[in-house]
Structure formats: C-alpha cells, structure tokens
Amino acid sequence: MGEREASFDDVCMCTDTCALAGASAFFAGIKDAVIVVNGPLWCYFFAMRQIEHSQPTISHRMICTQLDNDAIVFGAEEYLCEVLAPYVEQPPALLAIVSSCAAGLIGDDVEAIARGVGLSCPIVALDTSGLTGSFADGWDKAARCMLSTALSERRAAQENAVNLIGMTSAYCSGGNDANELVRLLETAGYAVNAVFGSNMSAAELGGLTRASLNIVVHDELGLASAHMIEEVCGTPYIAPLPPYGRAGTRKWLAEIEHVLSAPRREAAEEEIAHVTRTDFLRINECKSLWGDLCYDTAIIRAPRSVAWGLAQALRTEWADICHLVVAAEGAREAAAIADEIVGETDTMRMQELLTGLTGGLLLGSSNESAHIRPQSAQYLAVAYPVQDALHLTEAPFMGLRGARHIEEQLWNGSILRKKLFLS
Numbered sequence: 001m002g003e004r005e006a007s008f009d010d011v012c013m014c015t016d017t018c019a020l021a022g023a024s025a026f027f028a029g030i031k032d033a034v035i036v037v038n039g040p041l042w043c044y045f046f047a048m049r050q051i052e053h054s055q056p057t058i059s060h061r062m063i064c065t066q067l068d069n070d071a072i073v074f075g076a077e078e079y080l081c082e083v084l085a086p087y088v089e090q091p092p093a094l095l096a097i098v099s100s101c102a103a104g105l106i107g108d109d110v111e112a113i114a115r116g117v118g119l120s121c122p123i124v125a126l127d128t129s130g131l132t133g134s135f136a137d138g139w140d141k142a143a144r145c146m147l148s149t150a151l152s153e154r155r156a157a158q159e160n161a162v163n164l165i166g167m168t169s170a171y172c173s174g175g176n177d178a179n180e181l182v183r184l185l186e187t188a189g190y191a192v193n194a195v196f197g198s199n200m201s202a203a204e205l206g207g208l209t210r211a212s213l214n215i216v217v218h219d220e221l222g223l224a225s226a227h228m229i230e231e232v233c234g235t236p237y238i239a240p241l242p243p244y245g246r247a248g249t250r251k252w253l254a255e256i257e258h259v260l261s262a263p264r265r266e267a268a269e270e271e272i273a274h275v276t277r278t279d280f281l282r283i284n285e286c287k288s289l290w291g292d293l294c295y296d297t298a299i300i301r302a303p304r305s306v307a308w309g310l311a312q313a314l315r316t317e318w319a320d321i322c323h324l325v326v327a328a329e330g331a332r333e334a335a336a337i338a339d340e341i342v343g344e345t346d347t348m349r350m351q352e353l354l355t356g357l358t359g360g361l362l363l364g365s366s367n368e369s370a371h372i373r374p375q376s377a378q379y380l381a382v383a384y385p386v387q388d389a390l391h392l393t394e395a396p397f398m399g400l401r402g403a404r405h406i407e408e409q410l411w412n413g414s415i416l417r418k419k420l421f422l423s
Helices: 002-014 019-028 041-051 069-074 077-087 110-117 135-150 174-187 202-210 219-233 246-259 265-290 304-318 347-355 399-422
Strands: 033-038 062-064 094-099 123-127 161-165 191-196 213-216 294-301 320-327 360-364 377-381
Touching: 019 033, 019 041, 019 094, 019 135, 033 041, 033 077, 041 062, 077 094, 077 110, 094 110, 110 123, 123 135, 135 202, 135 219, 161 174, 161 219, 174 191, 174 246, 174 265, 174 399, 191 202, 202 219, 213 219, 213 246, 219 304, 246 265, 246 304, 246 399, 265 399, 294 304, 294 347, 304 320, 304 399, 377 399
Parallel strands: 033 062, 033 094, 094 123, 161 191, 161 213, 294 320, 294 360, 360 377
Antiparallel strands: none
C-alpha cells in the first residue's frame, strides 16, 4: 500500500488539473451562470476540487449529469434532459454545458438536446474531451467559445477604460489579485470596464468592447482571448509580466501608461513611492537584527505566469537566492532570472529537488510541500491545492498589497526558523 501511495503522490505532484476543470472555472467566474458538467461524478468532483477553494458554494450552481456506463453506449440525452428540466421555468442568465472526456466519446449534439428541452436562456456547449489539455487549455477554450457568441462590433470605446483579461479565482488568491489590480488601476485614473473571467455577470460580456485597451494578466489563460477581441473588434492589448513586488508593480503600470495615458499618474506614483520608502525602513530594521533574507535554493511551482512573475520579484527584490528553480512550462521574458527550469514531466528531478531542499524555500502547493521536510525548508502556498494552510484574509499576491503580504510572510517565516535554530 505504501508503494501505491508514493506513486500516486508522484503523479499529483507533477500533474496539472485537466481542461474540464479549467473550462468549468471560467464559467464559474460568471457569477450568474449555471454550469452543467456532462460526465461521470468523478470528473465533476475533480473539477470542483480547485474551484471550491475560492467559491465554497459553487455546488449551488454547478451540477452533474452523472453519466454511467449505459450513457456511454446509448447516449446521454436522458441524463441531460433530467438535469436541465428545472431550468425551463427558471432559466439562468447563462447555461454552460461542459462535456468530459467520457461524454465526448458519445458524440451527442449537446446544445440541440438542451434547446429541445425548451430552455430560453443563452446556452454555451463545450467539449473538453480527448484526455489532453491542462487547466489553462480548458479555460482558454471556454473563454474563446464564450466570446464567439458574445462579441459584437466594437462600440464607442470609453476614454481611459480598460479590461483585465485572463484572471480567475481558481488561481490561489486570484480573486484578491483581481481586486488589487482594479484598485491600482482606479488609483491611476483608469476605468476598469470588466475583469474577464473573474466575478463578472453574463450581462457584462457584451460590454467588453467598450474598453480602449485590454490588459492580459495571465497569458496562459487570456492571451488568445485578447487576440480574438482585437481581431473582431479592433481593441488593442498588452501582455506584460504580472505585477509581483513593488518594482514589478511600478513596471506594470508604466507599460500600461506607455500605451494608454493614466489620468492620475501622480497618485499612483505617490502610493508606490510611499510604500517603497516605508517598507525599506522597516525591512532594514529587520536586517539589522536578523541579517539578510537569503536561501540556498528556492523552488517555485505554480501556473506559468504566476511562477515567472514571482521568480522576477523573488530574485530582484525580496531575497538573495543562490539557486533559483522554476518549475513551469513556457519560459517568459524573465526566464533568464532562473538558474534552472524544470519541465512538467521531469518528475525525478522535481522529487530530487524537493527531498533535498535544506535551508531553502518552496513557493508552491500542497502537492509539493508534502515532499519537503518542514524543519529544513520554508514553504509559502501560492498555488492550489492548499491543504496545509488556512487563508481567510483577502490578501493578494500581486500589486503593492501583495508585495507586502508575501514579503511579510517570507521574513516572518525566516525569523521563526532562526529563533528555533537558536533555541
């Protein structure tokens, strides 16, 4: 039994959640949408596993057809009709039907079945079958499928209006990050028209074209959507590295300013300068008592844009790192900042790094923290699943508040370890 459990741990440690989970998470970001997972219960619960971290009540509007072996052979129409029947009298603002790998083998015309039930609401049917594709692939496919039905000709753009593209609460602290970025943009004088993929309503989808600029936050999620909006509506977009750290936040706002002038640039710059100056003094006081914040090895395992944004801030601003390892696919512009890049399928190297992490730092999820010795390494949860930490506060990872939150966690964890060593 022990060997089987170890083998399963290895799989969990290095395997991303599937496209079904990503597609479901996108539609979960539309707060008045109902999501129907057309597949077996296992797929449904696996998809919900990541979403319910940030939306504990998602099961109230995310349901399952509970396909069994008979459905695979004879079709899923009966199962779909039964699940959809309650929404004939009370249709939601949007109904999204996401088919799993097993359901995709059947070949049903899912949208036609839904229309045949008598539903009057907008329906989006999506197939995530094929046993391939990551969370980001599913999210991206769902977003583009939604846009293909919601986009119209570009309306007159509002002056200084922007959209944030590619954000999801299904990323660790993703909802808090969205709130922080909206706050920063509004401080600089921009009007945030919508956050595509996070806490928006179905009615807001039609207003995406009112923005003068689309800002892609997580490129693995939203880059293709931003490109699609540009092709259909002509709205330009930028995709800078996400704003982690104070310097990263300043650079992020500067890249937006380069394309679309900020009406209140001075207000944003004043806040950044104040936070930077205040934090510098506080951190210097900590250094005088406890020395520099440094790690022999730091490992970052998170979604691609998160991993590279954190890597940039960790090495250039937060700490001294001898050996920085980034376990994320698709090197970004910050790839040169890492000493080693571990591929998604390189399980042996990842296992070696984690078990040998002494005097180091892990920024990752519970999948990775289960393989380190707590007494010899510091750990900060920055990706789901998180089963060994409790997050109740609305602390982001991005922006100025995020920079303070993460650096506070790093310093406090380091000080605690030094005190334990001295005792």
